[in-house]
Amino acid sequence: MEANLELKDIITIASPIIKSFVDNIITPKLDILRKKLEKKGKLKSFSQIPFEKYFSEYYHRSFKKMSIINTLTFNNSQKLLDDIYIPLTIRNSHNYKEIYKIKEFPKALSNEYWNILITDTAGMGKSTLMKKMFLSALNSNNGIPLFIELRRLSKNKSILEELKEQLNSVNNSINDDILFELLNDGEFIIMLDGYDEISLNDKDIVTSDIQNFISKTSKNKYFITSRPEKSLASFGNFQEFRITSLTKKEAFELLRKYDNRGTISTLLIKKLQESDLSNINEFLTNPLLVSLLFTAFEYKNAIPFKKHLFYRQVYDANFESHDLTKGDSYIHNKYSKLEIDDFHRVLRHIGFMSLKDQKIEYTKDELLKFIDDSKNFCTGLSFNNSDFLNDLLKTVPLFSQDGNYYRWTHKSLQEYFAAQFIYLDAKSRQENILKKLYKSPNLEKYINVLDLYYDMDFKTFRNIIIYDLAKEYNEYVKNNYIQKYNDVDPEDIILRKELLFLRKFYLFKGEKEVPDEKLDEILNKIESIENVNGFHIDSIFVESPVSENYFGILMDHSKLNLLDLLFQKNNIIIKKISATEADIPNPMLDKNLQNYLPLELNDDSSNILNSKENFNILNQFIKYFMLPSYIVSNTEIIKVYEEIENSVKIENNIDGILDEL
Structure with missing residues (x-):
């Protein structure tokens, strides 16, 4: 069956699964709670809330949302998760012999450790893994899964408020006490996705709120995903697991899934097997980079050997993408009328400024403000802000819309454009910016930006960051x-x-x-x-x-x-x-x-x-x-410290000679 037909039928597929789940899991649990509340004299307030209806609607919305993923590989078009998912392996961070391959909800793992933290770097598939586990738990009746995107939380929005909004987005009829009563009975599997995406300004308050919530509802099982960062130490009662790198066999299988074992993946894998992979091994271990490799190769039939070139080719492919439903020759006109390099220039500023805010999701007004500020920065460019937003969602789909929220399709895109801004647009401020990132107490927040910058401009990276590290070590040993x-x-x-x-x-x-x-x-x-x-x-x-x-x-x-x-x-x-x-x-x-x-x-x-x-x-x-x-x-x-010092002296001498001309 064609993928687009399967997407249309997703609710039809979901309905009997959800009905069975609500009838066999949710309703009996609610019946027990009714009896308990009747004894406490709280039955009236509970009876006024149509919980069965709320849960049924929540799981219909969630099933569709979790089953379908947007990916840059397909120009941000929708694909079924099961069609492109390969089982990821996680390993206990403190016991490397303990590993689990996640083909379905890991019942044995969750029974062994009720609180589980899954960490890894950009693009390793943390959110995809959680979605797979959510759907599997729903299918297998292993518990009552709830999925919360932590970037939605702030000092003005608690985890309980977000949960109430998810269960009943139309009106706010769910009472806090009743919801806590329901959660306190246990059996829930609460998946908290993207701890690293919480705004830095709100992180302390949100973390305290999450800890308080977990403490009050401790009979449930919890999963948290995040990139590594020091504030995760506050979840000391969570057992940490890391996603292991893809094997070459897994990377090739993932490539085959992208075009259903078609011509592009066959040719790409053949080229990879014939090539010296020493320069590209890193990309074959990371699911996101494997997908970018496919997109880059599809666009130019060439294998880029630097990470930032992956992103540039993915950007070019999205900007110049053909609409296959209208024939190969049809290319989307841009609402903003901007050319490819000018559009890239605006995105660089948006990437850097939004990185400073440590947010990847925005309201429409917030995103339009970023676009307007970037237009003012990019002297000589003229366009309508709403047209640029339409481009970001439709013709150059690097953003996606989820209800009232707009977000980067992947956080690493924001980091790529931010790194490009530092490299191409920061000019005299370049050194100060790089030093601020490196010396930030939240360096882990910027490590992927520095990773990308390393390949873009190694000389500057070496002369500023590596030199600073080497100098600090030299002082340390002295x-x-x-x-x-x-x-x-x-x-x-x-x-x-x-x-x-x-x-x-x-x-x-x-x-x-x-x-x-x-x-x-x-x-x-x-x-x-x-x-x-x-x-x-x-x-x-x-x-x-x-x-x-x-x-x-x-x-x-x-x-x-x-x-x-x-x-x-x-x-x-x-x-x-x-x-x-x-x-x-x-x-x-x-x-x-x-x-x-x-x-x-x-x-x-x-x-x-x-x-x-x-x-x-x-x-x-x-x-x-x-x-x-x-x-x-x-x-x-x-040795490197001495080499950099000597090279800087030589460059200074050259500058002195030039000054005399």
Whole structure:
């Protein structure tokens, strides 16, 4: 059956599934609640709310919304999720042997861990995964799924208000107390998608609201998706999983799904199999980049080897797209009458300014304001703001409309145009902008922008950001671990510098089962000191590899996000940590050491952790504790620092010569 016919029939397909779900799951649950409320004398207010009707309408809307996805690969046209979904694999962040392949709702996983956090970088399929799980839960009666897009929450809109709006968008007849009564009975699977998309200005208030909501409705199962960011540490009772990279076989299968094993995917896969993939391996591990690869190849029959070129070719393909329903020769005229490069210029400004706001979804008035501001910035261009908005939705569909909201089709598009703005339009402010992004305490919010910029303008990236990192490391090694450490191998001292650059490590002794109140007391004490310096707790060793009585706390600086980026770029100044799972000896500590007293691993030679007996043991401990992670290479980063300094001197000399002309 043709895809467009299947889309028309989606409600017909959904109706018997939803009717069965409401009859067998929702109605019995509501009957139990009615009896409970009758005893409390609250039945009248409950009886006035047609919950069965609300849930039925909600699941009809949601089934259609979740089953159909818009993708840049098809010029933002609609496709059935099941037609292009390949099962993604998630892995426990703290137990790499625990993996789940998500073909349907992961019942075993949700029974093992009621609160689950799924994190990964841009384009790894977090939202698609949640939609697949939502539909599967609805089909299999594994619970009562509710889906909340967290970008909709703000200091003016709570999670409860959003949930009420989803269940009953016509009027606000649902009473808060009654809804809490319903949720308090459990059985719900509440999926909170896109924590990283909450506006930065509202993040603290919204996070507190989410935590309060989860606490009050703790009998339910929760899933949260997000890109990695430090504020996720506030969800300490969630078990974190990460989406694993696609295998080459999975990437090829995804390509085949895009044209139903047609000519384009066959030719593209053949070219990929014949090519040296060393420059493109990164793109084959990421579902979004695989889709962009397909679009770019379909447009030009060429494989771009830089990420930003992917986005440019996708933009060009969308701008110059043919309407196949009207023949290959028909190209949509643009409402704004702008040419391709001028339209790109306006989008660059919109991308950068909206990135500053840390929002990807807007009301119509908000988006028109962005368009108007960008028109004023782009001197020499004239167009109607509403025409430009129509282009964004229809002829160059990089935005999509969902009710009263307008959003970037994918967050990474916003980041691409923002990076292009810095590269092409920022001019004299370029260095200041890049430094602000790199030194931001919320660097993880901008890491994808820097990732894209790295390939656009490596020389500037190297001379500003890599140089700043290398300079900071150079200062660090000059001022740390310079004391005399008796009989400690010099190589161990260098390794310690590499391990603890931009990190803090604490060790404490305790009982086999650490009481929550004791752990909270330790963490609060450490955080009160270190947060001022930009460090945040990355992980806690609950089960120590050295002894059941010793525990570790690792704190990361936000700049460590850059190390991950540089490693993915195969930059020589970064290396991956390697460690074995073999038993690590116990550190030789004072037997009378007080329990739950955290010891900082600093460079004090008199610190017992730096003794001859303990120095190497603690290095092994930290390495094991940090897996998987990356550290700077002492030799390479110092070499690069000197190279950049020399190149800057040469350029300054050339500038001096030019000044004399």
